[in-house]
Amino acid sequence: MANNSADAIVRHYNRADEASRLSAGWFQLEQERTRELILRHIQPAPARVLDVGGGAGAYACWLAMRGYEVHLIDPVPRHIAQARAASAKRSQHPLASSEVGDARKLPQLNGSADAVLLLGPIYHLTKRSDRQAALREAYRVLRSGGFVWVAGISRYASLLDSLSHGFFGQPEFAPILDRDLAEGQHRNPTNDLYVLH
Numbered sequence: 001m002a003n004n005s006a007d008a009i010v011r012h013y014n015r016a017d018e019a020s021r022l023s024a025g026w027f028q029l030e031q032e033r034t035r036e037l038i039l040r041h042i043q044p045a046p047a048r049v050l051d052v053g054g055g056a057g058a059y060a061c062w063l064a065m066r067g068y069e070v071h072l073i074d075p076v077p078r079h080i081a082q083a084r085a086a087s088a089k090r091s092q093h094p095l096a097s098s099e100v101g102d103a104r105k106l107p108q109l110n111g112s113a114d115a116v117l118l119l120g121p122i123y124h125l126t127k128r129s130d131r132q133a134a135l136r137e138a139y140r141v142l143r144s145g146g147f148v149w150v151a152g153i154s155r156y157a158s159l160l161d162s163l164s165h166g167f168f169g170q171p172e173f174a175p176i177l178d179r180d181l182a183e184g185q186h187r188n189p190t191n192d193l194y195v196l197h
């Protein structure tokens, strides 16, 4: 991300369609593996799940279908609209709520969630203090003994993406990759979506 302001996040996701991402290419593997890791630890339904940075609702709707009470929070209005549309298609098992919000300041009460998904905010929040705030909030809303699932992105992700997608040799990509590898910070000042996330 060029920066982690709400405007930059909204601009990014107006260009990259999150609703279709997990059904394309190797992202399907990400989805299957993530589901496997969620199911390995989540308590049986019914239970209350908070999906923070839930995007277009891929995991939220899937968990709602399995009998969980799922609340989705995301800063991108387009994602909330997509999540609500996906939920409406499953009228027997809708999302309990889906609202615009930020991982750093959640509206939920202390100890009110049995499980929290944080599969997005941490790699978008480029400042350590912001990541700490998001993790603190997840811990605050979680009940004692509950689980939080947190996703990060390795500094090597751009390198692997560039090799598999064929843009490794492009001169404008070189400084982006250099910074990724040296600092673990991804900044893309070009208008090209070299790396989607």
Ligand SMILES: C[S@@+](CC[C@H](N)C(=O)[O-])C[C@H]1O[C@@H](n2cnc3c(N)ncnc32)[C@H](O)[C@@H]1O
Binding pocket: 009, 013, 018, 022, 052, 053, 054, 055, 056, 058, 073, 074, 075, 076, 079, 101, 102, 103, 104, 119, 120, 121, 124, 125, 197
């Ligand atoms: C790549 S998507 C992942 C969506 C879904 N959780 C998944 O794993 O497929 C990253 C999500 O994080 C959200 N996000 C970015 N910054 C955030 C923040 N500060 N608080 C909450 N969500 C945030 C984005 O809007 C986006 O929906």
